[in-house]
Amino acid sequence: MLNKMPVLITGGAQRLGLACAKALVSDGYDVVITYRTKRESIPALEEVGVHCIQADFSTHKGVENFIQEILENYQGLRAIIHNASEWQTEKEVTDLAVLMEKMWQIHVFAPYRINLAFEPLLCAASESLGMADIIHITDYVVEKGSDNHIAYASSKAGLANLTHSFSKRFAPHVKVNSIAPSLLMFNEQDDIEYKQKARKKMLLSKEPGEQEGVLSIQYLLRSRYMTGRTLSLDGGRHLV
Numbered sequence: 350m351l352n353k354m355p356v357l358i359t360g361g362a363q364r365l366g367l368a369c370a371k372a373l374v375s376d377g378y379d380v381v382i383t384y385r386t387k388r389e390s391i392p393a394l395e396e397v398g399v400h401c402i403q404a405d406f407s408t409h410k411g412v413e414n415f416i417q418e419i420l421e422n423y424q425g426l427r428a429i430i431h432n433a434s435e436w437q438t439e440k441e442v443t444d445l446a447v448l449m450e451k452m453w454q455i456h457v458f459a460p461y462r463i464n465l466a467f468e469p470l471l472c473a474a475s476e477s478l479g480m481a482d483i484i485h486i487t488d489y490v491v492e493k494g495s496d497n498h499i500a501y502a503s504s505k506a507g508l509a510n511l512t513h514s515f516s517k518r519f520a521p522h523v524k525v526n527s528i529a530p531s532l533l534m535f536n537e538q539d540d541i542e543y544k545q546k547a548r549k550k551m552l553l554s555k556e557p558g559e560q561e562g563v564l565s566i567q568y569l570l571r572s573r574y575m576t577g578r579t580l581s582l583d584g585g586r587h588l589v
């Protein structure tokens with residue numbers, strides 16, 4: 350593997366991460382994903398050559414173990430897509446300190462530590478392939494806050510700020526951008542009432558699906574000039 354310079358996608362075993370892994374394999378990239386839960390999607394990904402690494406970013410040790418596994422297997426990374434995320438609401442927890450720490454651990458510390466650890470690998474890919482990328486998947490709520498996911502929203506704002514700092518630190522060898530979806534895809538537990546309410550928040554009142562996110566990632570990987578910016582995938586929500 351040492352001669353490969355793959356795209357790394359965190360949280361690649363389902364939904365947007367999985368769709369992105371499949372699309373980038375089709376585009377000809379080598380792909381590495383992380384997964385926390387061993388899902389049915391893993392064997393099929395391995396069948397097409399995706400290196401699937403089990404990693405739980407909720408602890409510092411989990412992050413450090415993952416970093417070591419990448420450093421032992423790769424000398425370059427074409428891109429890092431920080432997609433792993435837990436969308437937890439204040440309604441689900443009793444200990445707010447645990448919630449806030451968890452949100453910041455997953456959405457801010459893990460991307461921060463991984464970006465710094467893999468700076469040499471990104472620069473090696475940039476020298477060899479001509480460009481390297483970091484993509485932070487944030488959220489529309491960075492702009493407006495959230496009523497029921499306050500800790501989550503604050504941590505995504507922290508992640509969005511990493512785009513500013515790392516785009517300056519890593520220029521001109523590595524581009525660093527955010528993608529901020531509003532609604533991409535619902536969850537199985539979302540009822541009809543919730544879905545209707547969520548759709549009405551956008552000018553384009555629909556569930557776009559994960560391919561909207563895949564298209565944005567493909568664009569950023571092909572761009573030679575965008576860095577330090579955010580692609581807002583929100584169906585015109587900011588004008589409603």
Ligand SMILES: NC(=O)C1=CN([C@@H]2O[C@H](COP(=O)(O)OP(=O)(O)OC[C@H]3O[C@@H](n4cnc5c(N)ncnc54)[C@H](OP(=O)(O)O)[C@@H]3O)[C@@H](O)[C@H]2O)C=CC1
Pocket residue numbers: 359360361362363364365366383384385386387404405406407431432433434435436455486487488489529530531532533534535
């Ligand atoms: N879905 C939507 O409509 C929207 C999504 N977004 C953002 O887009 C991205 C993709 O969304 P979506 O596909 O719904 O994401 P998911 O909710 O499916 O989460 C993606 C993956 O993150 C992984 N993950 C969660 N916690 C951890 C952890 N502690 N350590 C390692 N991995 C972890 C999960 O892994 P596993 O399954 O293996 O446990 C999961 O598969 C996310 O960053 C999300 O915040 C933003 C706005 C709207």
Ligand SMILES: Nc1nc2c(c(=O)[nH]1)N=C([C@H](O)[C@@H](O)CO)CN2
Pocket residue numbers: 433434435436488530531532533534535536547
């Ligand atoms: N990690 C996740 N983050 C978010 C999700 C999700 O399913 N997983 N979903 C949303 C919602 O789509 C919300 O934007 C509208 O209902 C936000 N973040």
